[in-house]
Amino acid sequence: MSAGETAERFPDSAGHFGRFGGRFVPEALVAALDELDAAYRKAMTDEEFRAEFDALLRDYAGTPSLLYPAERFSAKVGARVLLKREDLNHTGAHKVRNVLGQALLTRRMGKRRVIAETGAGQHGVATATAAALFDLECVVYMGEVDTERQALNVARMRMLGATVIPVTTGSRTLKDAMNEAMRDWVANVDDTHYLIGTAAGPHPFPELVRDFVRGIGDEARRQCLDLTGALPDAVLACVGGGSNALGIFHAFVPDTDVRLYGFEAGGEGVDTDRHAASITGGTPGVLHGARTYVLQNADGQTIESHSISAGLDYPGVGPEHAWLHDSGRARYQPVTDAEAMAAFELLCRTEGIIPAIESAHALAGAVQIAPQLAAELGREPVLVVNLSGRGDKDVHTAGEYFGILDKEQ
Amino acid sequence: MSRIGVAFDKARADGRAVLVGCMPAGFPTVDGSIAAMTAMVEAGVDVIEVEIPYSDPVMDGPVIQKASDIALAGGVRTADTLRIIEAVAATGAPVVTMTYWNPIEQYGVDAFARDLAAAGGTGLITPDLIPEEAGEWLAASEAYGLDRTFLVSPSSTDARLRMTVEHCRGFVYATAIMGVTGARSQTSDAAPVLVSRVREATELPVGVGLGVGTGAQAATVAGYADGVIVGSALIRRLLDAPDLDAGLAALRTLSAELAEGVRNPAR
Incomplete structure (x- = not known):
């Protein structure tokens, strides 16, 4: 059985990717998850839903996004790098695809309120955007630490009419925002949809989110064939929860000659206690409704993650990534804060594109693997890199990192 | 019959609910x-529910979150919980353990069941484990003769409710309201309806939790349920007290009030 055939059969009907995934949730949420699962399966075979979703993606979100040959960046990296420009989507990241799909589902289920968790704020902004478009009440939970790191996105969400609730419990980052969103959902499940922002959480979220963002890879595969006449040697993406990576991987999973690389946030190094690399530095466990790789101690208590990138600062990962890792179909490697910021600067200076710091982890991944892959292939490798978001939101963090704020203010 | 079952039978014979x-x-x-926990038993609490502190307790409100954070910051380990269970079980009161699933999975499901049984624990209440994902626990609880309490909710369909109670042993936990733990000024109208739905599906006793904080509320819930489960209101007595002794005194007072409540069920 090839990896491609296996992928078509996962997850199973209960949301298991091998030993990962499933539903580890309070009974109070099961009815809502079943309702969501039914609405989602009905929608995916409904021509009208597909047409409405496709029209929104095209006319509102601005997809298909470009696949751009980044020649000056390529020359520095030693590979032909094709950037999947998800940063050019409306709201500035791949996440708009997921929120439009889930907002359509919310309307179909007759619910009037959406809640969301957000780390960097990109998913919160995307959710607030879709809520405005669909006239839904919107509440976004955001760790207090992140509201400080990402003040611009907090203002954006409020402008769009959302209520932003800073979460002051635990580590005050993304995982705690997810806890609070789950608590809200348990209490308000009758009229509320939890518009989860990544391919994680209880079934059917990992599968549903993947399917709403899989257009990234479908487009990139076609665009790469058009542009180069062949499939790429490797597809690269950053992995926090992992939706942008699954989105771009999915279409390539059956193409077993195409290497898939996920780059986790290595923070100050996976040999330190300050990183967010759940697969390379974690162990299997249960977190936020699914079994997956988790940063945890021997007692199963979640360990606080660290990354310079708020969007990757999460101690778990979507269960499909855990399975792709175990099956060997995708490889996961850590990228440190320093490597990511060097790649961030390199893209700014060579291409005039300011990437999200999240996406800079994928760019740094290209720098990491290019020499070895070139040696292996005996030629310049072709890499498709998911530029999953733009860096406007990170200007303050990057400005501080590079020490350029005082000089230019 | 399990020790919890005996406690429920005895209370039923006395015309009251279990606290x-x-x-x-x-x-x-x-x-x-x-x-x-010893003070609670002495003041009239029938069954002690020991919650294993967890870093990400999604079914718990602010009071239990805070208490769990304090326990974890103090360095409590799963092995300490087993020691606590053993000490409290020595008072003679049945001790049931409430736990999120990940700490058990990391300890090892079979190993935990073995050690829990050895410590004198009666079984587990599992707020984020549904029977469909509980294969290992079903086997381990059979092997070591432990009770299994899964939760039922007002949103559970009839089919799910029947399936869930079929997998329970000891007692069933009915979540009275849609929401997280924490004392509320009123318990919900949904609770009696849920309890009667559970009774149609099983002979097992039904405990009602989430929201009970006063003797009067305990009496109300005792009017329709076999057990009244109280957490946040008791924990708050310790959190709000200036020191442990004052906290223990306040804890005894509330425990006695609640014990009085379950002995005077509102009919």
């Missing part, structure tokens, strides 16, 4: 939590 009091293990310290 279940919950406290996180290691809060405010390991010894402090043993003292607290």
Whole structure:
């Protein structure tokens, strides 16, 4: 059985990717998850839903996004790098695809309120955007630490009419925002949809989110064939929860000659206690409704993650990534804060594109693997890199990192 | 019959409900939590529910979150919880353990069941484990003769409710309201309806939790349920007290009030 055939059969009907995934949730949420699962399966075979979703993606979100040959960046990296420009989507990241799909589902289920968790704020902004478009009440939970790191996105969400609730419990980052969103959902499940922002959480979220963002890879595969006449040697993406990576991987999973690389946030190094690399530095466990790789101690208590990138600062990962890792179909490697910021600067200076710091982890991944892959292939490798978001939101963090704020203010 | 079952039978014969009091293990310290749970038993709490503190308790409101954080910051380990269970079980009161699933999975499901049984624990209440994902626990609880309490909710369909109670042993936990733990000014109208739905599906006793904080509320819930489960209101007595002794005194007072409540069920 090839990896491609296996992928078509996962997850199973209960949301298991091998030993990962499933539903580890309070009974109070099961009815809502079943309702969501039914609405989602009905929608995916409904021509009208597909047409409405496709029209929104095209006319509102601005997809298909470009696949751009980044020649000056390529020359520095030693590979032909094709950037999947998800940063050019409306709201500035791949996440708009997921929120439009889930907002359509919310309307179909007759619910009037959406809640969301957000780390960097990109998913919160995307959710607030879709809520405005669909006239839904919107509440976004955001760790207090992140509201400080990402003040611009907090203002954006409020402008769009959302209520932003800073979460002051635990580590005050993304995982705690997810806890609070789950608590809200348990209490308000009758009229509320939890518009989860990544391919994680209880079934059917990992599968549903993947399917709403899989257009990234479908487009990139076609665009790469058009542009180069062949499939790429490797597809690269950053992995926090992992939706942008699954989105771009999915279409390539059956193409077993195409290497898939996920780059986790290595923070100050996976040999330190300050990183967010759940697969390379974690162990299997249960977190936020699914079994997956988790940063945890021997007692199963979640360990606080660290990354310079708020969007990757999460101690778990979507269960499909855990399975792709175990099956060997995708490889996961850590990228440190320093490597990511060097790649961030390199893209700014060579291409005039300011990437999200999240996406800079994928760019740094290209720098990491290019020499070895070139040696292996005996030629310049072709890499498709998911530029999953733009860096406007990170200007303050990057400005501080590079020490350029005082000089230019 | 399990020790919990005996407690429910005895209360039923006395025309009253069982009072279940919950406290996180290691809060405010390991010894402090043993003292607290012992005080609760002495003041009339029938069954002690020991909650294993967890970093990400999504079914719990702010009071239990805070107490769990204090316990974890104090360095409590799963092995300490087993020691606490053993100490409290020595009082003679049945001790049931409430736990999120990941700590058990990391300890090892079979190993935990073995050690829990050896410590004198009666079984587990599992707020984020549904029977469909519980294969290992079903086997381990059979092997070591432990009770299994899964939760039912007002949103559970009839089919799910029947399936869930079929997998329970000891008692069924009915979540009275759609929401997280924490005392509320009123318990919900949904609770009696849920309890009668459970009774149609099983002979097992039904405990009602989430929201009970006063003797009057305990009496109301005792009017239709076999067990009244109280957590946040008791924990708050310790959190709000200036020191452990004052906290224990306040804990005894509330425990006695609740014990009085379950002995005077509103009919």
